[in-house]
Amino acid sequence: MPDGRLDLTVLGCATPYPTADNPCSGYLVSSGNTHVWMDAGSGTLGPLQRYVRLDELDAIWISHLHADHSADLLTAYYGLLFSDIDLPSPIPLYGPPGTADRLAHFLTNTPTRSPVESAFAVTELYDGHRATAGPLRLTSRAVSHGIPAFAVRIETEGASLVYSGDTAPCPSLTELAEDCDALLCEAESDRPPSEGEQVHHTPEGAAATARTAGAARLIVTHVGRFLTARQAVTRAAARYDGPVEHAASDVTYSIG
Template sequence: MRCRVIGMWGGYPKENGPCSGYLIEQGNFSVLVDCGSGVLMEVQKYIDLNDINHVMLSHYHYDHSSDIGAYLFSRLVNTKIGRANEHLQIYGPNDEDIKRKVEEVEYSKFSSFNEKSEIHIGPFTFTFLRNIHPVETYSIKIESENSKIVYTSDTSYMKELIDFAEEADLLIVESSLYEDMDGSSSGHMNSKEAGLLASQSKAKKVILTHLPHYGDLENLLKSARNEGNENIDLATPGMLIEL
């Protein structure tokens, strides 16, 4: 299993730097996890859009989902001209408005999930943990054979994440804030909390994501590593992690 970071900025994209999007692959099978601003353009550097038939959305804030509308029309056009022959399957928290918007575009379908769901897509099994965030949001665990990726998406720190991410081969943990900032009211983690989760879960490799647009990002990294897990790096667009 391998993970390609397509984008990792919080809130809005930078020039040549999209918001949240992660391409998960095994063999020739691919799933896109989150599809925020700028992701749809950037992901085409690595794969044809018609070769991704499944998109998993952690929640519907724009920096995690805004490019999904363009994806629906990509599949519509490419099916009509014979370049795609499978429906685009979108998964996300239950939302009738989102379901309507997805399924009113031909050749796309929507399926919902919650904390009790277990979804099997190709070689992958997806399970979920409800987060602390202003809207319904989930951490996502992706397992295949002997490999495990855990993506926290957006959340305040909570102890339940430790068990959920236990001994993950790859932990993709949000670090929206610097150590001296409190994210509990906004539903985000700071770098110290991200490092604490990395250490307590005994994750084997960790990348910090959902990064802020201000300050020295190296301070995020230093703060997180100070909690005891040194196998932590900053996410960058195009980063490839092979498990």
Template sequence: MADDLLGFTVLGSATPYSSVDDPCSGYLVSSGDTRVWVDAGTGTLAQLQRHIRLDVLDAIWISHLHADHSADLLTAYYGLLYADVQLDAPSPLYGPPGVADRLADLTQLADGCDVLLCEAESAQIASDEEQVHATFAVG
């Protein structure tokens, strides 16, 4: 029963840029076997790895597209492309409209490679908010 409790780990809370001891916005939300990286601000991937590996995540959720909430998507991409991280299946990436384009733009600026993103699908999660779902993997 204790495994079903909601866990909330602050990976960083600095804004608009990270400090020596505090990365930008990022959180690990967990319940049972489910692990979600909420916001990927600068420096949060390093902190996330203190708790779990990138390939253990069930999803990534980005609240909005400011760099202090999304910049480590590029770092995660490099982890998938060049490091010892391999996904068994693509990880869902949730965020506001434009999140798939943001990730694609970041990766193309970095090295000309593409991230495999499924066709974005919209879903209502609140009365006036629209979230987009894409798949995050290296292709």
């Protein structure tokens, strides 16, 4: 992709469990032949294969270890090691502290620890972590979700995408999203939470984050079961002057 654009393909965005036609959170970010699987929620491994094989991934990035963002790592492990994939080397996997042991604990059914490192080269994220995958630069920031959780900014020379993961509005996400071309922001909550309970954005909160950060475009995702996509977009658009879209499953968005 010589112009440096990014392609964002929505594999799924349902929460907290898949619908009949929409897996949980998962996205494919591509630039030319470079591909990053961003969150691996329940059901996303299937649609991922419409676009790339597992052994064509350059990296996997996981925002946090709730199942609707990470569960398909378990089946990806089996696919990488015990099926039709000839894996030349483990796939770089960036995730919160404890990712490798969490996977191994689930997959281990004997006294011997499952060798998750045979499939994944795990690097634990921290606030300000930086990595590269081909022409892509990934910068992660810790965000506010009640457990270790991260947002990421993925950039090329010509485009920038910021993904919130799951988080309440927080300064680190706003800083990360400053002047980005697109903010992919969760909007699970349908109403402002009680004092001290906020762990997600409302549509209005997503709009406020995008507006304060100066994001050029807002794509709302991870919309809760008590809102429709249209309601979430309408509510966000009332608080943000830029274009607002909903992250529709199996749709690819060009950024930059």
